Amino acid sequence: MAKTRQIRYIIFLKDVLILALTCFGGPQVHLTMFLDRLVKKHNYITEAEILELQALCQVLPGPTSTQTITAIGFRLGGASLAYLTLLVWILPGTLLMTLAALGVTYVEKDQLTNLTRFIKPMGVAFIIFAAFSIGVKVIKTKTSIFLMLLAAIAAFVFPSPYITPIWILLGGLATSFKFGEQEKMEKQPIKVEWSNFFLWLGVFMFSVVLGKITNNLPVRLFENFYRNGSLAFGGGHILKPLLYNEFVEFKHYLSADEFLSGVAIVEVAPGPVFSISAFVGALSMREWGTSGEVLGSIVASVGIFLPGTFLIFFVIRFWNELKKYRGIRASLEGINAASTGLTAAAALSLYRPMAFDLVADLTIILTLILLQTRLVPTYIIIFIGLFLGWVII
Structure with missing residues:
Protein backbone atom coordinates (compact mmCIF):
# COMPACT_ATOMS: atom_id res chain seq x y z
CA MET A 1 0.00 0.00 0.00
CA ALA A 2 2.79 2.42 0.92
CA LYS A 3 4.63 1.59 -2.32
CA THR A 4 1.47 2.25 -4.33
CA ARG A 5 1.13 5.67 -2.69
CA GLN A 6 4.77 6.49 -3.44
CA ILE A 7 4.30 5.58 -7.12
CA ARG A 8 1.17 7.76 -7.23
CA TYR A 9 3.08 10.64 -5.65
CA ILE A 10 5.88 10.31 -8.23
CA ILE A 11 3.34 10.34 -11.07
CA PHE A 12 1.70 13.38 -9.51
CA LEU A 13 5.03 15.24 -9.31
CA LYS A 14 5.69 14.33 -12.94
CA ASP A 15 2.32 15.87 -13.84
CA VAL A 16 3.22 18.97 -11.82
CA LEU A 17 6.49 19.28 -13.76
CA ILE A 18 4.64 18.99 -17.08
CA LEU A 19 2.27 21.74 -15.95
CA ALA A 20 5.19 23.87 -14.76
CA LEU A 21 6.70 23.67 -18.24
CA THR A 22 3.49 24.27 -20.20
CA CYS A 23 1.33 26.62 -18.10
CA PHE A 24 1.51 30.14 -19.52
CA GLY A 25 -0.68 33.03 -18.44
CA GLY A 26 -2.39 33.71 -15.13
CA PRO A 27 -4.40 31.64 -12.63
CA GLN A 28 -7.46 31.34 -14.88
CA VAL A 29 -5.43 29.74 -17.67
CA HIS A 30 -3.57 27.58 -15.16
CA LEU A 31 -6.86 26.38 -13.65
CA THR A 32 -8.03 25.10 -17.02
CA MET A 33 -4.87 23.06 -17.41
CA PHE A 34 -5.06 21.84 -13.79
CA LEU A 35 -8.59 20.58 -14.45
CA ASP A 36 -7.53 18.78 -17.59
CA ARG A 37 -4.48 16.98 -16.17
CA LEU A 38 -5.11 16.64 -12.43
CA VAL A 39 -8.86 16.04 -12.52
CA LYS A 40 -9.91 14.59 -15.87
CA LYS A 41 -6.76 12.64 -16.67
CA HIS A 42 -5.61 11.32 -13.29
CA ASN A 43 -8.44 12.09 -10.88
CA TYR A 44 -6.24 13.28 -8.01
CA ILE A 45 -9.06 15.56 -6.87
CA THR A 46 -12.64 16.31 -7.93
CA GLU A 47 -13.60 19.30 -10.04
CA ALA A 48 -15.67 20.75 -7.19
CA GLU A 49 -12.73 20.44 -4.78
CA ILE A 50 -10.23 22.14 -7.08
CA LEU A 51 -12.64 25.00 -7.80
CA GLU A 52 -13.15 25.49 -4.07
CA LEU A 53 -9.40 25.49 -3.46
CA GLN A 54 -8.95 28.07 -6.22
CA ALA A 55 -11.59 30.28 -4.61
CA LEU A 56 -9.90 30.01 -1.23
CA CYS A 57 -6.49 30.85 -2.64
CA GLN A 58 -7.88 33.95 -4.35
CA VAL A 59 -8.86 35.25 -0.91
CA LEU A 60 -5.39 34.75 0.58
CA PRO A 61 -2.29 36.79 -0.17
CA GLY A 62 0.21 35.04 -2.37
CA PRO A 63 0.37 33.31 -5.78
CA THR A 64 -3.06 31.78 -6.47
CA SER A 65 -2.00 29.01 -8.85
CA THR A 66 0.96 28.07 -6.66
CA GLN A 67 -1.19 27.87 -3.55
CA THR A 68 -3.83 25.83 -5.40
CA ILE A 69 -1.46 23.19 -6.73
CA THR A 70 0.45 23.10 -3.42
CA ALA A 71 -2.84 22.57 -1.56
CA ILE A 72 -3.64 19.66 -3.89
CA GLY A 73 -0.27 18.14 -3.02
CA PHE A 74 -1.05 18.70 0.66
CA ARG A 75 -4.36 16.87 0.38
CA LEU A 76 -2.76 13.98 -1.46
CA GLY A 77 0.34 13.43 0.66
CA GLY A 78 0.61 15.96 3.48
CA ALA A 79 3.23 18.63 3.99
CA SER A 80 6.16 16.66 2.50
CA LEU A 81 4.48 16.17 -0.86
CA ALA A 82 3.18 19.74 -0.76
CA TYR A 83 6.67 21.22 -0.41
CA LEU A 84 7.97 18.98 -3.21
CA THR A 85 5.02 20.12 -5.33
CA LEU A 86 5.92 23.74 -4.62
CA LEU A 87 9.55 23.19 -5.61
CA VAL A 88 8.75 21.38 -8.86
CA TRP A 89 6.08 23.91 -9.83
CA ILE A 90 8.20 27.05 -9.36
CA LEU A 91 11.57 25.71 -10.58
Whole structure:
Protein backbone atom coordinates (compact mmCIF):
# COMPACT_ATOMS: atom_id res chain seq x y z
CA MET A 1 0.00 0.00 0.00
CA ALA A 2 2.79 2.42 0.92
CA LYS A 3 4.63 1.59 -2.32
CA THR A 4 1.47 2.25 -4.33
CA ARG A 5 1.13 5.67 -2.69
CA GLN A 6 4.77 6.49 -3.44
CA ILE A 7 4.30 5.58 -7.12
CA ARG A 8 1.17 7.76 -7.23
CA TYR A 9 3.08 10.64 -5.65
CA ILE A 10 5.88 10.31 -8.23
CA ILE A 11 3.34 10.34 -11.07
CA PHE A 12 1.70 13.38 -9.51
CA LEU A 13 5.03 15.24 -9.31
CA LYS A 14 5.69 14.33 -12.94
CA ASP A 15 2.32 15.87 -13.84
CA VAL A 16 3.22 18.97 -11.82
CA LEU A 17 6.49 19.28 -13.76
CA ILE A 18 4.64 18.99 -17.08
CA LEU A 19 2.27 21.74 -15.95
CA ALA A 20 5.19 23.87 -14.76
CA LEU A 21 6.70 23.67 -18.24
CA THR A 22 3.49 24.27 -20.20
CA CYS A 23 1.33 26.62 -18.10
CA PHE A 24 1.51 30.14 -19.52
CA GLY A 25 -0.68 33.03 -18.44
CA GLY A 26 -2.39 33.71 -15.13
CA PRO A 27 -4.40 31.64 -12.63
CA GLN A 28 -7.46 31.34 -14.88
CA VAL A 29 -5.43 29.74 -17.67
CA HIS A 30 -3.57 27.58 -15.16
CA LEU A 31 -6.86 26.38 -13.65
CA THR A 32 -8.03 25.10 -17.02
CA MET A 33 -4.87 23.06 -17.41
CA PHE A 34 -5.06 21.84 -13.79
CA LEU A 35 -8.59 20.58 -14.45
CA ASP A 36 -7.53 18.78 -17.59
CA ARG A 37 -4.48 16.98 -16.17
CA LEU A 38 -5.11 16.64 -12.43
CA VAL A 39 -8.86 16.04 -12.52
CA LYS A 40 -9.91 14.59 -15.87
CA LYS A 41 -6.76 12.64 -16.67
CA HIS A 42 -5.61 11.32 -13.29
CA ASN A 43 -8.44 12.09 -10.88
CA TYR A 44 -6.24 13.28 -8.01
CA ILE A 45 -9.06 15.56 -6.87
CA THR A 46 -12.64 16.31 -7.93
CA GLU A 47 -13.60 19.30 -10.04
CA ALA A 48 -15.67 20.75 -7.19
CA GLU A 49 -12.73 20.44 -4.78
CA ILE A 50 -10.23 22.14 -7.08
CA LEU A 51 -12.64 25.00 -7.80
CA GLU A 52 -13.15 25.49 -4.07
CA LEU A 53 -9.40 25.49 -3.46
CA GLN A 54 -8.95 28.07 -6.22
CA ALA A 55 -11.59 30.28 -4.61
CA LEU A 56 -9.90 30.01 -1.23
CA CYS A 57 -6.49 30.85 -2.64
CA GLN A 58 -7.88 33.95 -4.35
CA VAL A 59 -8.86 35.25 -0.91
CA LEU A 60 -5.39 34.75 0.58
CA PRO A 61 -2.29 36.79 -0.17
CA GLY A 62 0.21 35.04 -2.37
CA PRO A 63 0.37 33.31 -5.78
CA THR A 64 -3.06 31.78 -6.47
CA SER A 65 -2.00 29.01 -8.85
CA THR A 66 0.96 28.07 -6.66
CA GLN A 67 -1.19 27.87 -3.55
CA THR A 68 -3.83 25.83 -5.40
CA ILE A 69 -1.46 23.19 -6.73
CA THR A 70 0.45 23.10 -3.42
CA ALA A 71 -2.84 22.57 -1.56
CA ILE A 72 -3.64 19.66 -3.89
CA GLY A 73 -0.27 18.14 -3.02
CA PHE A 74 -1.05 18.70 0.66
CA ARG A 75 -4.36 16.87 0.38
CA LEU A 76 -2.76 13.98 -1.46
CA GLY A 77 0.34 13.43 0.66
CA GLY A 78 0.61 15.96 3.48
CA ALA A 79 3.23 18.63 3.99
CA SER A 80 6.16 16.66 2.50
CA LEU A 81 4.48 16.17 -0.86
CA ALA A 82 3.18 19.74 -0.76
CA TYR A 83 6.67 21.22 -0.41
CA LEU A 84 7.97 18.98 -3.21
CA THR A 85 5.02 20.12 -5.33
CA LEU A 86 5.92 23.74 -4.62
CA LEU A 87 9.55 23.19 -5.61
CA VAL A 88 8.75 21.38 -8.86
CA TRP A 89 6.08 23.91 -9.83
CA ILE A 90 8.20 27.05 -9.36
CA LEU A 91 11.57 25.71 -10.58
CA PRO A 92 11.27 26.17 -14.40
CA GLY A 93 9.90 29.72 -14.18
CA THR A 94 12.36 30.92 -11.59
CA LEU A 95 15.30 29.41 -13.49
CA LEU A 96 14.23 31.17 -16.67
CA MET A 97 13.80 34.50 -14.89
CA THR A 98 17.20 34.12 -13.23
CA LEU A 99 18.83 33.51 -16.62
CA ALA A 100 16.99 36.55 -17.97
CA ALA A 101 18.40 38.68 -15.15
CA LEU A 102 21.91 37.39 -15.80
CA GLY A 103 21.47 38.29 -19.46
CA VAL A 104 20.27 41.81 -18.62
CA THR A 105 23.37 42.35 -16.48
CA TYR A 106 25.72 41.65 -19.36
CA VAL A 107 23.80 43.54 -22.03
CA GLU A 108 24.92 47.10 -22.67
CA LYS A 109 22.38 49.78 -21.77
CA ASP A 110 21.91 50.90 -25.38
CA GLN A 111 21.42 47.32 -26.53
CA LEU A 112 18.88 46.72 -23.75
CA THR A 113 17.03 49.91 -24.67
CA ASN A 114 16.76 48.81 -28.30
CA LEU A 115 15.85 45.22 -27.48
CA THR A 116 13.10 46.24 -25.07
CA ARG A 117 11.82 49.18 -27.11
CA PHE A 118 8.55 47.35 -27.77
CA ILE A 119 8.68 45.06 -24.75
CA LYS A 120 8.35 47.90 -22.22
CA PRO A 121 5.05 49.25 -23.56
CA MET A 122 3.85 45.67 -23.96
CA GLY A 123 4.49 45.21 -20.24
CA VAL A 124 2.31 48.25 -19.53
CA ALA A 125 -0.40 46.82 -21.79
CA PHE A 126 -0.36 43.55 -19.87
CA ILE A 127 -0.98 45.39 -16.59
CA ILE A 128 -3.73 47.55 -18.14
CA PHE A 129 -5.37 44.42 -19.49
CA ALA A 130 -5.09 42.74 -16.10
CA ALA A 131 -6.78 45.71 -14.40
CA PHE A 132 -9.57 45.65 -16.98
CA SER A 133 -10.02 41.87 -16.79
CA ILE A 134 -10.16 41.91 -12.99
CA GLY A 135 -12.47 44.93 -12.96
CA VAL A 136 -15.01 43.40 -15.34
CA LYS A 137 -15.37 40.42 -13.01
CA VAL A 138 -15.40 42.09 -9.59
CA ILE A 139 -16.55 45.73 -9.98
CA LYS A 140 -20.33 45.41 -9.91
CA THR A 141 -21.61 47.92 -7.34
CA LYS A 142 -21.31 51.65 -6.64
CA THR A 143 -19.36 50.79 -3.49
CA SER A 144 -16.79 48.75 -5.39
CA ILE A 145 -16.41 51.52 -8.02
CA PHE A 146 -15.82 54.08 -5.26
CA LEU A 147 -13.27 51.88 -3.47
CA MET A 148 -11.48 51.09 -6.73
CA LEU A 149 -11.12 54.79 -7.59
CA LEU A 150 -9.95 55.69 -4.09
CA ALA A 151 -7.31 52.95 -4.09
CA ALA A 152 -6.11 53.93 -7.56
CA ILE A 153 -5.77 57.62 -6.65
CA ALA A 154 -4.07 56.88 -3.32
CA ALA A 155 -1.55 54.48 -4.87
CA PHE A 156 -0.76 56.89 -7.72
CA VAL A 157 -0.35 59.96 -5.50
CA PHE A 158 1.49 58.14 -2.69
CA PRO A 159 3.57 55.39 -4.36
CA SER A 160 4.61 53.63 -1.16
CA PRO A 161 5.09 49.87 -0.72
CA TYR A 162 2.83 50.14 2.34
CA ILE A 163 -0.17 51.71 0.56
CA THR A 164 -1.24 48.42 -1.03
CA PRO A 165 -1.89 46.37 2.13
CA ILE A 166 -3.48 49.41 3.81
CA TRP A 167 -6.02 49.91 1.04
CA ILE A 168 -6.72 46.20 0.66
CA LEU A 169 -7.47 45.93 4.37
CA LEU A 170 -9.56 49.12 4.33
CA GLY A 171 -11.48 47.88 1.29
CA GLY A 172 -12.24 44.56 2.91
CA LEU A 173 -13.27 46.26 6.15
CA ALA A 174 -15.56 48.72 4.33
CA THR A 175 -17.59 46.05 2.56
CA SER A 176 -17.62 43.63 5.49
CA PHE A 177 -20.34 45.88 6.97
CA LYS A 178 -22.56 44.84 4.07
CA PHE A 179 -22.81 41.35 5.53
CA GLY A 180 -26.60 41.70 5.68
CA GLU A 181 -26.71 41.21 1.91
CA GLN A 182 -25.12 37.77 2.23
CA GLU A 183 -27.09 34.57 2.60
CA LYS A 184 -27.13 33.08 6.09
CA MET A 185 -25.45 29.70 6.44
CA GLU A 186 -25.56 27.23 9.32
CA LYS A 187 -22.29 27.57 11.24
CA GLN A 188 -20.24 25.06 13.21
CA PRO A 189 -17.57 25.83 15.85
CA ILE A 190 -14.25 26.65 14.19
CA LYS A 191 -11.29 24.55 15.29
CA VAL A 192 -8.11 26.38 14.44
CA GLU A 193 -4.67 24.75 14.28
CA TRP A 194 -2.25 27.64 14.75
CA SER A 195 1.10 25.98 13.96
CA ASN A 196 1.44 27.22 10.38
CA PHE A 197 0.24 30.70 11.31
CA PHE A 198 2.90 30.96 14.00
CA LEU A 199 5.45 29.57 11.54
CA TRP A 200 4.51 32.30 9.04
CA LEU A 201 4.64 35.02 11.71
CA GLY A 202 7.82 33.66 13.31
CA VAL A 203 9.77 33.62 10.05
CA PHE A 204 8.57 37.15 9.30
CA MET A 205 9.58 38.58 12.69
CA PHE A 206 12.90 36.73 12.74
CA SER A 207 13.85 38.02 9.27
CA VAL A 208 12.93 41.60 10.24
CA VAL A 209 15.02 41.49 13.42
CA LEU A 210 17.96 39.70 11.77
CA GLY A 211 17.93 42.17 8.88
CA LYS A 212 18.02 45.14 11.25
CA ILE A 213 20.82 43.67 13.34
CA THR A 214 23.08 42.46 10.53
CA ASN A 215 22.12 44.93 7.77
CA ASN A 216 23.00 42.05 5.46
CA LEU A 217 21.64 42.51 1.93
CA PRO A 218 20.52 38.88 1.33
CA VAL A 219 18.73 38.83 4.71
CA ARG A 220 17.06 42.16 4.02
CA LEU A 221 16.05 40.97 0.56
CA PHE A 222 14.49 37.85 2.05
CA GLU A 223 12.48 40.03 4.46
CA ASN A 224 11.42 42.36 1.64
CA PHE A 225 10.13 39.54 -0.53
CA TYR A 226 8.62 37.63 2.38
CA ARG A 227 6.70 40.76 3.37
CA ASN A 228 5.52 41.36 -0.18
CA GLY A 229 4.50 37.73 -0.51
CA SER A 230 2.50 38.09 2.70
CA LEU A 231 0.66 41.18 1.47
CA ALA A 232 0.13 40.58 -2.25
CA PHE A 233 -3.63 40.05 -2.39
CA GLY A 234 -4.78 39.51 -5.96
CA GLY A 235 -1.91 37.43 -7.36
CA GLY A 236 0.98 38.36 -9.61
CA HIS A 237 -0.65 41.45 -11.10
CA ILE A 238 -0.77 43.03 -7.63
CA LEU A 239 2.77 41.84 -6.83
CA LYS A 240 4.18 43.79 -9.78
CA PRO A 241 3.26 47.26 -8.44
CA LEU A 242 4.43 46.21 -4.98
CA LEU A 243 7.86 45.26 -6.31
CA TYR A 244 8.00 48.29 -8.60
CA ASN A 245 7.30 50.72 -5.75
CA GLU A 246 9.85 49.14 -3.42
CA PHE A 247 12.72 48.14 -5.67
CA VAL A 248 12.49 50.76 -8.42
CA GLU A 249 10.89 53.87 -6.90
CA PHE A 250 12.35 53.63 -3.38
CA LYS A 251 15.48 51.50 -3.34
CA HIS A 252 16.57 52.02 -6.97
CA TYR A 253 17.94 48.49 -7.25
CA LEU A 254 16.47 48.32 -10.78
CA SER A 255 15.67 50.88 -13.41
CA ALA A 256 12.12 51.24 -14.72
CA ASP A 257 13.32 49.87 -18.07
CA GLU A 258 14.77 46.77 -16.46
CA PHE A 259 11.64 46.19 -14.41
CA LEU A 260 9.35 46.52 -17.43
CA SER A 261 11.58 44.08 -19.30
CA GLY A 262 11.07 41.63 -16.44
CA VAL A 263 7.30 42.19 -16.56
CA ALA A 264 7.29 41.33 -20.26
CA ILE A 265 9.60 38.33 -19.93
CA VAL A 266 7.59 36.78 -17.10
CA GLU A 267 4.57 36.76 -19.41
CA VAL A 268 6.36 34.23 -21.61
CA ALA A 269 7.85 32.27 -18.74
CA PRO A 270 6.03 29.07 -17.72
CA GLY A 271 4.57 28.68 -14.23
CA PRO A 272 3.66 31.37 -11.71
CA VAL A 273 3.86 35.11 -12.41
CA PHE A 274 5.49 35.43 -8.96
CA SER A 275 8.68 34.09 -10.56
CA ILE A 276 9.38 37.70 -11.54
CA SER A 277 10.79 37.90 -8.00
CA ALA A 278 13.77 35.81 -9.13
CA PHE A 279 14.49 38.45 -11.77
CA VAL A 280 14.17 41.36 -9.33
CA GLY A 281 16.15 39.58 -6.61
CA ALA A 282 19.01 38.74 -8.96
CA LEU A 283 19.36 42.29 -10.24
CA SER A 284 19.13 43.65 -6.70
CA MET A 285 22.40 41.85 -5.93
CA ARG A 286 24.25 42.39 -9.22
CA GLU A 287 27.02 44.30 -7.42
CA TRP A 288 27.98 41.00 -5.76
CA GLY A 289 28.77 39.48 -9.16
CA THR A 290 27.23 36.41 -10.80
CA SER A 291 27.21 34.38 -7.58
CA GLY A 292 25.47 37.26 -5.86
CA GLU A 293 22.79 37.39 -8.56
CA VAL A 294 22.15 33.67 -8.19
CA LEU A 295 21.95 34.09 -4.41
CA GLY A 296 19.59 37.04 -4.85
CA SER A 297 17.35 34.96 -7.09
CA ILE A 298 17.21 32.11 -4.57
CA VAL A 299 16.59 34.41 -1.59
CA ALA A 300 13.84 36.28 -3.45
CA SER A 301 12.14 33.09 -4.67
CA VAL A 302 12.14 31.45 -1.26
CA GLY A 303 10.98 34.68 0.36
CA ILE A 304 8.10 35.29 -2.05
CA PHE A 305 6.68 31.75 -2.14
CA LEU A 306 6.98 30.67 1.50
CA PRO A 307 4.38 32.93 3.15
CA GLY A 308 1.58 31.94 0.78
CA THR A 309 2.41 28.29 1.39
CA PHE A 310 2.33 28.69 5.18
CA LEU A 311 -0.97 30.57 4.99
CA ILE A 312 -2.76 28.08 2.74
CA PHE A 313 -1.68 25.26 5.05
CA PHE A 314 -3.07 27.28 7.96
CA VAL A 315 -6.43 28.29 6.49
CA ILE A 316 -7.32 25.17 4.52
CA ARG A 317 -7.99 23.26 7.73
CA PHE A 318 -10.89 25.50 8.82
CA TRP A 319 -11.94 27.26 5.61
CA ASN A 320 -15.17 25.27 5.25
CA GLU A 321 -16.47 26.80 8.48
CA LEU A 322 -14.92 30.25 8.12
CA LYS A 323 -16.59 30.96 4.78
CA LYS A 324 -20.01 30.50 6.36
CA TYR A 325 -19.60 33.85 8.15
CA ARG A 326 -21.30 36.57 6.14
CA GLY A 327 -18.77 39.28 7.07
CA ILE A 328 -15.95 37.22 5.57
CA ARG A 329 -17.80 36.72 2.32
CA ALA A 330 -18.85 40.38 2.18
CA SER A 331 -15.26 41.61 2.64
CA LEU A 332 -14.22 40.01 -0.66
CA GLU A 333 -15.99 42.78 -2.61
CA GLY A 334 -13.79 45.48 -1.06
CA ILE A 335 -10.60 43.43 -1.33
CA ASN A 336 -11.19 42.83 -5.04
CA ALA A 337 -12.13 46.46 -5.67
CA ALA A 338 -8.98 47.77 -3.98
CA SER A 339 -6.85 45.24 -5.85
CA THR A 340 -8.28 46.44 -9.15
CA GLY A 341 -7.60 50.08 -8.30
CA LEU A 342 -4.03 49.33 -7.27
CA THR A 343 -3.39 47.47 -10.51
CA ALA A 344 -4.75 50.42 -12.51
CA ALA A 345 -2.49 52.81 -10.56
CA ALA A 346 0.53 50.65 -11.33
CA ALA A 347 -0.29 50.71 -15.03
CA LEU A 348 -0.62 54.52 -14.97
CA SER A 349 2.68 54.96 -13.10
CA LEU A 350 4.53 52.79 -15.58
CA TYR A 351 2.86 54.47 -18.56
CA ARG A 352 3.66 58.03 -17.50
CA PRO A 353 7.32 58.08 -18.76
CA MET A 354 6.21 56.95 -22.24
CA ALA A 355 3.00 58.97 -22.47
CA PHE A 356 4.24 61.13 -25.39
CA ASP A 357 6.00 58.34 -27.29
CA LEU A 358 3.87 57.61 -30.36
CA VAL A 359 5.54 54.23 -30.99
CA ALA A 360 4.94 53.17 -27.36
CA ASP A 361 1.31 54.34 -27.51
CA LEU A 362 0.64 52.41 -30.71
CA THR A 363 2.38 49.34 -29.27
CA ILE A 364 0.18 49.47 -26.15
CA ILE A 365 -3.00 49.82 -28.22
CA LEU A 366 -2.08 46.99 -30.58
CA THR A 367 -1.06 44.73 -27.69
CA LEU A 368 -4.35 45.42 -25.89
CA ILE A 369 -6.29 44.53 -29.06
CA LEU A 370 -4.38 41.26 -29.41
CA LEU A 371 -4.90 40.42 -25.74
CA GLN A 372 -8.62 41.21 -25.88
CA THR A 373 -9.26 39.29 -29.10
CA ARG A 374 -6.99 36.40 -28.04
CA LEU A 375 -5.97 35.98 -31.67
CA VAL A 376 -2.30 35.54 -30.77
CA PRO A 377 -0.92 33.69 -27.70
CA THR A 378 0.82 35.87 -25.13
CA TYR A 379 4.24 34.36 -25.63
CA ILE A 380 4.04 34.96 -29.39
CA ILE A 381 3.24 38.64 -28.75
CA ILE A 382 6.38 38.95 -26.61
CA PHE A 383 8.58 37.15 -29.14
CA ILE A 384 7.31 39.52 -31.84
CA GLY A 385 8.22 42.47 -29.60
CA LEU A 386 11.72 41.12 -28.98
CA PHE A 387 12.20 40.47 -32.70
CA LEU A 388 11.09 43.97 -33.65
CA GLY A 389 13.39 45.50 -31.04
CA TRP A 390 16.28 43.47 -32.46
CA VAL A 391 15.76 44.27 -36.15
CA ILE A 392 14.50 47.87 -35.99
CA ILE A 393 17.18 50.43 -35.16
